[in-house]
Amino acid sequence: MPEGRRDGAKILVFSTEKISDPAIDMAGLLKLHYPPRVYTIAVPCSSAVKPHWILHAFAQGFDGVFIAADGSDCPYGESCTEKTGALVQKTHALMKEQNLDAARLKMAAICSVCSESFVKHMKSFSEALQKGK
Amino acid sequence: MKRKIGVYICHCGGNISDYVDVEKVRQAAAKEAGVALARTMEFACADSSQKEIAQDIQEGAVDSFVVASCSPKLHLPTFQSVAERAGLNKYQYVHANIREQVSWAHSDDKEGATAKAVQFVRAAIAKVRLAKAIEPIEIQTQRAVLVVGAGVAGMKAATSLAKMGVNVYLIEKEHFVGGRVSQWDVLCITEETGKDLVTRFYIDVVANQNITLFTGAELVECSGSMGNFTVKVRITPRYVKDICEKDRMRRAIEVCPVEVVDEFNFSITKRKAIYHNFPSQYPLVAVVDMKHCTRCGKCEKECEKIDFSQEEKVVELKVGSILVAAGFDPYTPKNGEFGYQVYDNVITLPQFKRLVAISDTELKWKGRPVQTIAYIYCVGSRQLEGENKYCSRYCCLTTICAAIKAGEKFSGLSHFHFTRGIRTYGKYETFFYEASKRGQVFLQSFEDDPPQVTQKDGRTLVRIHDILTSRREVEVDADLVVLVTGMVPRTDGRIGEILKLPRGRDRFYNEIHMKLRPVETVIDGVTIAGACRGPQNVVEAINSSLSAAIKSYSFVRRDTLAIEPIVAEIDPDACTWCEACAKACPFDAIARDASTGKEIARVNTPVCKGCGMCLPVCPANAIQLRTFSDEEVQQMIGVLAHEL
Numbered sequence: 187m188p189e190g191r192r193d194g195a196k197i198l199v200f201s202t203e204k205i206s207d208p209a210i211d212m213a214g215l216l217k218l219h220y221p222p223r224v225y226t227i228a229v230p231c232s233s234a235v236k237p238h239w240i241l242h243a244f245a246q247g248f249d250g251v252f253i254a255a256d257g258s259d260c261p262y263g264e265s266c267t268e269k270t271g272a273l274v275q276k277t278h279a280l281m282k283e284q285n286l287d288a289a290r291l292k293m294a295a296i297c298s299v300c301s302e303s304f305v306k307h308m309k310s311f312s313e314a315l316q317k318g319k
Numbered sequence: 320m321k322r323k324i325g326v327y328i329c330h331c332g333g334n335i336s337d338y339v340d341v342e343k344v345r346q347a348a349a350k351e352a353g354v355a356l357a358r359t360m361e362f363a364c365a366d367s368s369q370k371e372i373a374q375d376i377q378e379g380a381v382d383s384f385v386v387a388s389c390s391p392k393l394h395l396p397t398f399q400s401v402a403e404r405a406g407l408n409k410y411q412y413v414h415a416n417i418r419e420q421v422s423w424a425h426s427d428d429k430e431g432a433t434a435k436a437v438q439f440v441r442a443a444i445a446k447v448r449l450a451k452a453i454e455p456i457e458i459q460t461q462r463a464v465l466v467v468g469a470g471v472a473g474m475k476a477a478t479s480l481a482k483m484g485v486n487v488y489l490i491e492k493e494h495f496v497g498g499r500v501s502q503w504d505v506l507c508i509t510e511e512t513g514k515d516l517v518t519r520f521y522i523d524v525v526a527n528q529n530i531t532l533f534t535g536a537e538l539v540e541c542s543g544s545m546g547n548f549t550v551k552v553r554i555t556p557r558y559v560k561d562i563c564e565k566d567r568m569r570r571a572i573e574v575c576p577v578e579v580v581d582e583f584n585f586s587i588t589k590r591k592a593i594y595h596n597f598p599s600q601y602p603l604v605a606v607v608d609m610k611h612c613t614r615c616g617k618c619e620k621e622c623e624k625i626d627f628s629q630e631e632k633v634v635e636l637k638v639g640s641i642l643v644a645a646g647f648d649p650y651t652p653k654n655g656e657f658g659y660q661v662y663d664n665v666i667t668l669p670q671f672k673r674l675v676a677i678s679d680t681e682l683k684w685k686g687r688p689v690q691t692i693a694y695i696y697c698v699g700s701r702q703l704e705g706e707n708k709y710c711s712r713y714c715c716l717t718t719i720c721a722a723i724k725a726g727e728k729f730s731g732l733s734h735f736h737f738t739r740g741i742r743t744y745g746k747y748e749t750f751f752y753e754a755s756k757r758g759q760v761f762l763q764s765f766e767d768d769p770p771q772v773t774q775k776d777g778r779t780l781v782r783i784h785d786i787l788t789s790r791r792e793v794e795v796d797a798d799l800v801v802l803v804t805g806m807v808p809r810t811d812g813r814i815g816e817i818l819k820l821p822r823g824r825d826r827f828y829n830e831i832h833m834k835l836r837p838v839e840t841v842i843d844g845v846t847i848a849g850a851c852r853g854p855q856n857v858v859e860a861i862n863s864s865l866s867a868a869i870k871s872y873s874f875v876r877r878d879t880l881a882i883e884p885i886v887a888e889i890d891p892d893a894c895t896w897c898e899a900c901a902k903a904c905p906f907d908a909i910a911r912d913a914s915t916g917k918e919i920a921r922v923n924t925p926v927c928k929g930c931g932m933c934l935p936v937c938p939a940n941a942i943q944l945r946t947f948s949d950e951e952v953q954q955m956i957g958v959l960a961h962e963l
Contacts, residue, residue: 196960196962198956198959198960204841204842205821205841207392208392208821208841210419210420210424211390211392211416211419211420212419213419213424214418214419214420214421214422214423214424215419215423217423217424217426218424219424219425219426219427219428220424221431222421222424222425222428222431222432222434222435223431223435223962225435225438225439225442225959226416226420227442227952227955227956227959229931229947230885230929230930230931230944230947231930231931231932233930233931233932233935234930234931234932234934234935234944234947235934235935236934236935236940236949236952237935238940238949239949239952239953239956242953242956242957243956243960246956246957246960246961247960247961248956248959248960259819259821260819261819261841261842262905262906262928262930262932263905265903265905265932266932269903269932269935269936272935272936273935276935297821298821298829298841299821299822299823299824299829
């Protein structure tokens, strides 16, 4: 079948193994629905995401990238928030060089039980990306 | 070498296959490069399925595999051990979560769910194609456990661990052990009092040399990880060195001019600034409450053991596991909730129980004799509108039990229970029968029509539309209204914040899985026991504390612990030692190394936690995290982006 036949924006989520991924699991457990073209790759910590992975995702055809950050709950320490923020900032600068809309990369802290917040983010991000297409 | 990948797709007995066309997923997987076989399974975690996978490996049909089933949080270790049993390195297996993040999340869109499952399985295949065998890293383990909370759950867990030969540091925030149970009089089923039970546990604790008990002790800092935590504990002094000679402490307490609300009796009485909760509360040494003490010096004249020179201190302990048994708080009704804080004869269940315990010949409240008691159930539990949707489990039984005991202690009492349906489950049902037999009256209403409490001409009236008698209006003129309050998490949640423990929807600490891993938390090496996990009675709290003790023991029982070898690796050719990675590492696991003649960064592998914080800061992209290499992540991204 031809690519892109399905509706909605294609979103790559970087979740974290101990904090935000359990929240995304719980969204499923609670049958809180969100668009199915949201694809997750779980990493140990949100401050481990390399900017060039994100650029690779855009180059491969993702409409948006969402970092479901550990926030202050990071089991590896409080510096996570600041470091995740820094890598997002760095990526935004690289995106600007490539004329990519900064709004296509989003980051929000998703705690281990923040399932509703995750779903809300996915719905609104998907809608916003769809409008921007 | 060409890979022989096995792909096993689970139905999960319909949990997946009701929403995902697993056969379609299987067909898509079979077409992927390197896939030697692709099968669906009714339950991949079943013994027979595990054997089937192991057999494929042992027969050489498969040299790496993907399991697509529930969240890896549940069964990753299961399939890793399948690999190991069959002689395959466990990192040559990759998991795809097609239940929590696919079939359940998209149960409203079967086509979308199936397409997404195909993508997740293809991405896992792409990752396993690159997977290498990695050997685990061994770390030295501290053969000690920190138990937080010396209530019945914490003391039982401490004793159990100590008997297995583990050093236990038992810390209690209060100056006395026993937690909530010490505040209770007769406990149900047996005729023991809370004090009796606490005494027995305390004797076990002090008799065991492996246990060090700290009272007035609070966890203030925690670093490290499973097998090797460093914790800091702040200890507030008692300002009393030892037990005073006969009667001298009693006199020291008598002469204290300061009176404060006694929280042990849930504020229905006052205590002095120097106190013990009741005469045999353990440890037997009294305490000076420095927040309220005026340093008038009167007590010092009565007892030479009082010592104001004692100072607060912080001790550092090294432990391999932390067991949290921090207990609960009783729900505090809102002002005006069933007349609470508005009418002076409306009290809570814990207050009522203390009142019965400390009253001798006659039951009186605020100087007035009590004869008719109205109990209003489910206050702060099973709330339709409010935070506490859960049932607090212990209150129906405790109330009935307290009413029976009050009736035995004081003659002429009448009991009216305004319930939402009695839940004296299991063997406790006999108490409900006993109370009914003794003439106690049980009325019932639904949540949409709760009882009303009003006052008129000095009388307190409790009115209900009783559904057991066709919603007939029943009014009771009560001397005392007891609000049957449930359990809520401790208001002081600092332990959870320090240890980063996640909370569930009920705001109690959350286990990884209710049935599969009920006492473990997502923080490796930290277990939970007792009512900090959620409402439970004494029996249930003890059960969970024994489970948590065994689980904590499993983390410290050996001298070494195999930890995940998911660590950062430096490419020595690309690295130019700019120090950015060392600065980013929160564990000081990266240092400069010039031993080869060139200055590069070196990772101290056992200290590296595999968080990856060093990855994005390297300007030369010279750092790779094992199993999350650029190649692996980018392959997965590529596959996910190109939907079939």
